[in-house]
Amino acid sequence: MRYSVASVITKALGGNKGWGRAWRDPAPKPSYDVIVVGGGGHGLATAYYLAKEHGIRNVAVLEKGYLGGGNVGRNTTIIRSNYMIDGNTRFYELSMKLWEGLSHDFNYNAMVSHRGIFNLAHTPGQYDAFAYRGNVMRSNGIDAEILDREEVRKEIPVLDYSEKARFPVYGALVQRRAGTARHDAVAWGYARGADMHGVDIIQNCEVTGFLRKGDSIIGVETTRGEIRAKKVAMAVAGHTSVLAAKAGMTRLPLESHVLQAFVSESIKPLVDTVITFGAGHFYVSQSDKGSLVFGGDLDGYNSYAQRGNLPIVEHVITEGKALIPCTSRLRMLRHWGGVMDMSMDGSPIIDFTPTPGLYLNTGWCYGGFKAVPGSGWVFAHLIAKDETHPLAAKFRLDRFRTGRPIDEKGAGPVPGHH
Numbered sequence: 370m371r372y373s374v375a376s377v378i379t380k381a382l383g384g385n386k387g388w389g390r391a392w393r394d395p396a397p398k399p400s401y402d403v404i405v406v407g408g409g410g411h412g413l414a415t416a417y418y419l420a421k422e423h424g425i426r427n428v429a430v431l432e433k434g435y436l437g438g439g440n441v442g443r444n445t446t447i448i449r450s451n452y453m454i455d456g457n458t459r460f461y462e463l464s465m466k467l468w469e470g471l472s473h474d475f476n477y478n479a480m481v482s483h484r485g486i487f488n489l490a491h492t493p494g495q496y497d498a499f500a501y502r503g504n505v506m507r508s509n510g511i512d513a514e515i516l517d518r519e520e521v522r523k524e525i526p527v528l529d530y531s532e533k534a535r536f537p538v539y540g541a542l543v544q545r546r547a548g549t550a551r552h553d554a555v556a557w558g559y560a561r562g563a564d565m566h567g568v569d570i571i572q573n574c575e576v577t578g579f580l581r582k583g584d585s586i587i588g589v590e591t592t593r594g595e596i597r598a599k600k601v602a603m604a605v606a607g608h609t610s611v612l613a614a615k616a617g618m619t620r621l622p623l624e625s626h627v628l629q630a631f632v633s634e635s636i637k638p639l640v641d642t643v644i645t646f647g648a649g650h651f652y653v654s655q656s657d658k659g660s661l662v663f664g665g666d667l668d669g670y671n672s673y674a675q676r677g678n679l680p681i682v683e684h685v686i687t688e689g690k691a692l693i694p695c696t697s698r699l700r701m702l703r704h705w706g707g708v709m710d711m712s713m714d715g716s717p718i719i720d721f722t723p724t725p726g727l728y729l730n731t732g733w734c735y736g737g738f739k740a741v742p743g744s745g746w747v748f749a750h751l752i753a754k755d756e757t758h759p760l761a762a763k764f765r766l767d768r769f770r771t772g773r774p775i776d777e778k779g780a781g782p783v784p785g786h787h
């Protein structure tokens with residue numbers, strides 16, 4: 370069923386009966402044209418665009434848990450395209466353009482909110498670096514503004530502008546089209562959209578190994594039996610190393626890290642944009658329910674546990690309080706962890722693997738949610754056409770061998786530095 374004003378009114382008058390499932394719950398078929406492993410944002414978007422843009426509908430998404438249980442439902446929901454490095458700028462802008470039409474495209478309200486993002490600068494040097502970034506964005510046709518301290522104060526009065534502020538606000542880089550999207554609605558919208566195009570979404574189905582014929586992958590072993598496929602695509606976010614090892618790829622340039630998200634009690638409107646604190650690593654927005662949703666640094670150790678540790682709770686909240694002092698009396702409601710795969714240059718990998726029939730999407734680190742539409746788009750292109758999409762040309766795996774990292778952070782190809 371397509372959602373529309375008429376269907377909402379009719380169902381409301383009928384006591385909201387008869388909505389039906391948002392997506393089917395099929396048993397796995399013995400074989401598919403494409404299996405996408407991982408029912409997170411990237412896997413679901415890939416399946417959706419495979420079906421919708423390339424007409425490949427005999428597709429299954431295999432998810433070991435439930436949809437939205439991974440990072441796609443655990444992140445701080447920030448979407449933006451304020452990138453600087455060649456290879457990143459135009460890719461993230463593709464994603465932003467897709468975000469702009471997403472709810473209409475898959476007929477589901479993903480609650481995309483273009484409330485803007487303010488990257489705060491706290492020194493003249495940082496301000497100059499943001500001005501440079503803004504100019505790169507503008508020269509690529511991406512919206513960017515540079516505001517000085519007084520202009521920032523007018524728009525975000527709650528920051529600490531006092532004499533005693535440890536990190537005075539100097540100015541900000543602003544992208545007005547950036548913002549947030551309701552994370553689990555994104556997963557559900559893609560799932561429903563893919564299902565409407567015939568894709569089988571199979572939850573509680575863990576891929577435990579791969580079926581081979583000679584050198585090629587011809588399917589997967591799962592907790593629900595063997596399933597064959599012409600092509601198998603991995604989009605398992607923080608678990609790539611575990612799964613890839615089962616296909617014989619034991620030396621991927623990845624580390625798996627825990628990153629936490631935090632939610633406060635609900636309060637009246639305080640922050641109507643997304644703010645990032647340039648003197649530390651803190652980012653905050655306010656949800657439609659009134660909670661402040663925020664995050665900070667990685668937990669700093671490698672783990673597959675989807676929970677965080679207390680020192681980081683203290684660290685992140687200290688940063689939040691330094692930036693917005695009135696939050697000191699706010700109660701924290703929840704925090705949780707997500708597991709992210711970080712590549713050695715902090716940029717993603719979207720590519721073939723050395724094993725015929727196996728395709729790889731990984732390495733998203735902090736930035737993978739905003740990339741979901743663009744990543745699904747270019748990964749579907751790769752799988753459908755066996756050809757790299759021009760906007761993913763720099764995301765090849767061999768850059769770690771050839772020495773061409775896409776290093777947005779400028780930290781070098783160093784573990785844990787992104």
Ligand SMILES: Cc1cc2nc3c(=O)[nH]c(=O)nc-3n(C[C@H](O)[C@H](O)[C@H](O)COP(=O)(O)OP(=O)(O)OC[C@H]3O[C@@H](n4cnc5c(N)ncnc54)[C@H](O)[C@@H]3O)c2cc1C
Pocket residue numbers: 406407408409410411412431432433434435437438439440441442443444445446447448574575576577604605606607608612628629630664705706707708709733734735736737738739740
């Ligand atoms: C706390 C936190 C805050 C973040 N904030 C932001 C943000 O504000 N903006 C932003 O752009 N990015 C953010 N990110 C990063 C972003 O969320 C991730 O990079 C991105 O969501 C990862 O892709 P995904 O959605 O496909 O992952 P997931 O949702 O984790 O999907 C992968 C799926 O694969 C499944 N899987 C794993 N192994 C198997 C197997 N063997 N068989 C079957 N299924 C398997 C998992 O169960 C999981 O559901 C944040 C991440 C975290 C953790």
